[in-house]
Amino acid sequence: MEKALRLHPRDNVALALESLPPGTAVCVGGSTVRTRDRIPYGHKFALSPIRQGDRVIKYGYPIGRATCDISPGEHVHVHNLGSGRSYGDTALPEEKVKLCKVPRPSATHFLGFRRPDGRAGVRNHVLVLAAVHCVNGVVERIGQEVPGTVALPHIYGCSQLGEDLELTVRVLRAYASHPNVGATLLVGLGCEALPTVELVEELRSK
Incomplete structure (x- = not known):
């Protein structure tokens, strides 16, 4: 054996x-x-x-x-x-792919939503964000029942420390600040390791 x-x-x-x-x-x-x-x-x-x-x-x-x-x-x-x-380790590097040239578009404008930081989105979603995996059911239900919302459940936010917790915060912050997001609803329990109040204040200031 x-x-x-x-x-x-x-x-x-x-x-x-x-x-x-x-x-x-x-x-x-x-x-x-x-x-x-x-x-x-x-x-x-x-x-x-x-x-x-x-x-x-x-x-x-x-x-x-x-x-x-x-x-x-x-x-x-x-x-x-x-x-x-x-x-940022999620996979090993793939083989290089030969890129093809894309013609330069003739139009220099499009219908979108200009954000305060100068970026523009082509959608204006309300992002329903879980602060911890325990509220995934609530987040998913809101996403199913409320038009124009996009639910984002995940498996993090509880019992995390150090680099793991900081990376989770950075990822959620990036989702919430995406130009296709017009507003964010952060759902939590209050006992999560994620610094929910600080994250809300940071997003509100933007």
């Missing part, structure tokens, strides 16, 4: 299929890696050297960044793996 599994050819970590003591020789994808730590069942270990700040790849996609140098066979977990969300 195999002791570990590499889930995707691009992965630089493998999954332990049983608890592996330190010094266990594991054959993964035709190469042998010797574990440096005890690897609990279901946990990850490095297949190749991973430098501090490099992406950790699992399922073929980045799942975070190394917070220190990681050697082959070393346990990869919360002690040496940080969130990659603040880097």
Whole structure:
């Protein structure tokens, strides 16, 4: 029986299929890696050297960044793996696509909605924004029942700290300030980690 599994050819970590003591020789994808730590069942270990700040790849996609140098066979977990969300990591770079030239439009104007910051939108939606995932049902119901609204549920806003929380705030702020949004309704419970009051005041000032 195999002791570990590499889930995707691009992965630089493998999954332990049983608890592996330190010094266990594991054959993964035709190469042998010797574990440096005890690897609990279901946990990850490095297949190749991973430098501090490099992406950790699992399922073929980045799942975070190394917070220190990681050697082959070393346990990869919360002690040496940080969130990659603040880097914008969602996928690996795709191959370059050859672009085609588009003719320059003859018209230099269009029907739209000019915003105070000088931008213009082609829609004037009311954005219904969830401050925390617990209110997704309410947000979605408003979006279904009220014409002209666009609901934006998500799975964040609760029990978040540091970079993860700041990234969530930045994303919600960007949605609310999109030129196609004429107004924003922020729905929350009051107990979320998201700084709802500060976000409302910031959006109101714009």
